Amino acid sequence: MEYEYQSSSPDEKAFVEACRRYAIIFHGLKDGMLEITFKGKMKRYQQLHVLEFDPTRKRMSVIIKNEEGEVYLLCKGAESAILDRVIEGEKQITLQHVNEFATYGLRTLVLAQRKLSEKDIALFDAKLQDARTSLQNREEKLAEVFDFMENELHVLGATAIEDKLQEDVPKTIESLRMAGIKVWVLTGDKEETAVNISYSAGHFKQGMTELRLTKITDSIECAEAVRRHMISAENNFSQGKHNALIIDGTTLTHALYDHGDILRDLCHLCVAVLCCRMSPLQKAEVVKLIKNGKDAPVTAAIGDGANDVSMIQEAHVGLGIMGKEGRQAVRNSDYAFSKFKFLNRMLLLHGHFFYIRISTLVNYFFYKNVAFITAQLFYMFFSAFSQQSLFDSFYLMFYNITFTSLPIFLYSLFEQHTKQSTLLEQPQLYKKITRNRKLTKKYFIQWNALGLWHAVVFFFGVFLMFDGDITFYKDGKMMGNWMLGSVVYITCVLAVNIKLGLETYYWSAPIFFSYIFAFVGNVAMTSLYTGLLWPDLIISHQDFFHLFFVHVSCGPIWLCMILLIVIALLPDILIRCITDIQKTKNDSRRNHILIAKYIAMKMPHSDSTIPLKELSPPETEKFVTTSDDSPQLKSFVQKTNL
Numbered sequence: 001m002e003y004e005y006q007s008s009s010p011d012e013k014a015f016v017e018a019c020r021r022y023a024i025i026f027h028g029l030k031d032g033m034l035e036i037t038f039k040g041k042m043k044r045y046q047q048l049h050v051l052e053f054d055p056t057r058k059r060m061s062v063i064i065k066n067e068e069g070e071v072y073l074l075c076k077g078a079e080s081a082i083l084d085r086v087i088e089g090e091k092q093i094t095l096q097h098v099n100e101f102a103t104y105g106l107r108t109l110v111l112a113q114r115k116l117s118e119k120d121i122a123l124f125d126a127k128l129q130d131a132r133t134s135l136q137n138r139e140e141k142l143a144e145v146f147d148f149m150e151n152e153l154h155v156l157g158a159t160a161i162e163d164k165l166q167e168d169v170p171k172t173i174e175s176l177r178m179a180g181i182k183v184w185v186l187t188g189d190k191e192e193t194a195v196n197i198s199y200s201a202g203h204f205k206q207g208m209t210e211l212r213l214t215k216i217t218d219s220i221e222c223a224e225a226v227r228r229h230m231i232s233a234e235n236n237f238s239q240g241k242h243n244a245l246i247i248d249g250t251t252l253t254h255a256l257y258d259h260g261d262i263l264r265d266l267c268h269l270c271v272a273v274l275c276c277r278m279s280p281l282q283k284a285e286v287v288k289l290i291k292n293g294k295d296a297p298v299t300a301a302i303g304d305g306a307n308d309v310s311m312i313q314e315a316h317v318g319l320g321i322m323g324k325e326g327r328q329a330v331r332n333s334d335y336a337f338s339k340f341k342f343l344n345r346m347l348l349l350h351g352h353f354f355y356i357r358i359s360t361l362v363n364y365f366f367y368k369n370v371a372f373i374t375a376q377l378f379y380m381f382f383s384a385f386s387q388q389s390l391f392d393s394f395y396l397m398f399y400n401i402t403f404t405s406l407p408i409f410l411y412s413l414f415e416q417h418t419k420q421s422t423l424l425e426q427p428q429l430y431k432k433i434t435r436n437r438k439l440t441k442k443y444f445i446q447w448n449a450l451g452l453w454h455a456v457v458f459f460f461g462v463f464l465m466f467d468g469d470i471t472f473y474k475d476g477k478m479m480g481n482w483m484l485g486s487v488v489y490i491t492c493v494l495a496v497n498i499k500l501g502l503e504t505y506y507w508s509a510p511i512f513f514s515y516i517f518a519f520v521g522n523v524a525m526t527s528l529y530t531g532l533l534w535p536d537l538i539i540s541h542q543d544f545f546h547l548f549f550v551h552v553s554c555g556p557i558w559l560c561m562i563l564l565i566v567i568a569l570l571p572d573i574l575i576r577c578i579t580d581i582q583k584t585k586n587d588s589r590r591n592h593i594l595i596a597k598y599i600a601m602k603m604p605h606s607d608s609t610i611p612l613k614e615l616s617p618p619e620t621e622k623f624v625t626t627s628d629d630s631p632q633l634k635s636f637v638q639k640t641n642l
């Protein structure tokens with residue numbers, strides 16, 4: 001029968017499949033018996049107990065009984081978790097094999113067994129029963145029993161499998177670095193394997209100085225080593241050399257608790273940090289150490305296995321990969337995706353877009369309310385501080401609910417201030433939004449100052465125009481309090497919506513229609529309110545009756561409103577123009593660099609003839625035979641990932 005063995009452990013899967021090639025076929029569990037065909041002969045084993053894997057213990061075992069009635073404990077796990085418990089077998093040779101495999105970056109496991117006597121089994125059964133039924137400290141008691149049983153082992157050998165990197169891992173890590181994100185690798189793997197994988201993943205690079213803090217079991221020795229590395233890291237740093245720190249779980253036990261601050265300083269001097277042989281709890285502790293540092297960075301943890309859950313929960317942002325190691329990481333994460341390379345798109349593109357959307361949304365809410373309600377404050381000075389409202393209660397109530405809500409709502413979902421390809425091609429753009437840059441005091445003040453300016457223009461503009469003996473109507477009627485409020489209000493509503501339009505770069509259909517829908521909806525709603533005589537029970541004072549129609553049907557008032565909106569939005573228009581000119585300049589500079597590189601690549605011996613750095617934009621124009629949109633250039637851009 002054809003079958004596929006499924007397991008959350010890649011080693012197990014590889015092992016079972018490899019055995020199959022040697023005609024040792026595992027058929028699964030049937031009636032409580034494990035069925036295995038050995039070279040054509042079926043054998044059955046009774047599965048008595050499973051001592052489950054846990055990443056702190058780093059090993060697991062099964063207890064089985066064969067057809068002859070012999071009972072064995074079969075154990076597999078990390079070499080550090082098993083070899084110390086071995087009393088028989090080729091211990092040294094196995095260790096040598098494991099180390100050799102690890103230097104190739106392979107994922108290793110050591111296999112061992114123990115034959116159990118009747119006495120052992122009875123003792124174990126009793127202890128296990130006791131631990132499993134215990135109401136207090138069950139986990140610890142179980143760990144004690146497992147520890148007791150997984151002893152006096154006979155080592156059988158080691159397995160090694162290639163733990164393939166997912167596609168585009170080096171490219172993703174490089175992009176994150178360029179985006180100013182510090183990448184740390186925290187793994188349960190063996191030191192050699194982890195270092196090797198770090199090189200192949202581009203986490204470590206040739207030329208980096210490796211600083212190793214490994215296999216230190218004493219706190220004082222650990223402090224010494226950290227201090228020593230600190231000095232050499234500082235020297236390297238001042239000489240412009242890159243440091244790469246490698247630290248293992250054993251050392252971290254002392255370093256984290258006793259010398260956390262200096263360890264953190266050391267880590268800050270390193271461009272890459274690799275923590276290996278970590279338990280899940282230690283992974284979380286490392287995240288905590290960084291999170292609570294002086295500059296309180298924002299942390300994100302990404303993982304695919306159950307052993308990553310605690311760090312995913314500890315970090316500000318938890319990211320889960322839907323991998324082969326089960327769904328625990330995904331279930332505990334804030335965001336989940338299927339491949340590591342999507343991290344790039346998620347952070348650099350969606351992260352960037354959403355940050356801009358959210359920060360604009362927050363600033364815009366403050367701004368539009370300042371622009372609106374400050375007029376009421378000004379009005380107090382002209383109404384003898386009488387608490388007379390400038391705006392009708394309908395206007396007051398619906399300002400945030402309908403008059404200025406829909407466009408900003410859709411903006412915060414769909415806005416794309418830059419082209420997607422630009423954000424992905426230039427990871428360094430991400431630096432512009434790190435550390436909550438758009439919600440700093442500077443931006444907050446800028447937005448609110450504009451809000452204040454708008455309120456000044458709207459209120460005093462309308463007030464001065466209505467002042468004196470001027471009438472806007474043919475019959476010579478003068479303006480009243482409610483009309484003043486209405487003109488200020490409608491001017492304000494139009495201006496804050498146009499202001500959002502000036503902030504918008506991506507005029508997608510939803511955003512466009514949100515403006516039309518909001519406009520039609522608000523006009524309809526106001527007409528209904530002001531045009532009908534409502535029963536007293538619903539609206540008792542209709543001071544505003546018919547006023548809206550008088551207002552919107554008066555040409556001179558419209559002229560006045562348009563003039564005020566233009567005056568109020570002048571600074572915004574100026575800011576938008578400057579930003580756009582800057583953007584276009586940057587884009588054209590980037591295109592020139594690309595073209596220069598393209599030409600330099602095409603020209604024979606270009607390196608020696610025209611140094612790239614010296615090709616300034618006007619010079620590149622001399623060589624340009626292709627337009628910026630040429631297919632060759634586009635494919636070059638894709639290939640070089642610029």
Ligand SMILES: Nc1ncnc2c1ncn2[C@@H]1O[C@H](COP(=O)(O)OP(=O)(O)OP(=O)(O)O)[C@@H](O)[C@H]1O
Pocket residue numbers: 009012053055058059060076077078079108109186187188189190278279280305307
């Ligand atoms: N199912 C398993 N059975 C026995 N031993 C295992 C099993 N899974 C992992 N191990 C051993 O325990 C060690 C630690 O496992 P852990 O899951 O914490 O880390 P990892 O899978 O090696 O790396 P990562 O942290 O990157 O997932 C592994 O290196 C391996 O030697």
Ligand SMILES: [Mg+2]
Pocket residue numbers: 188305307325
């Ligand atoms: Mg794992």
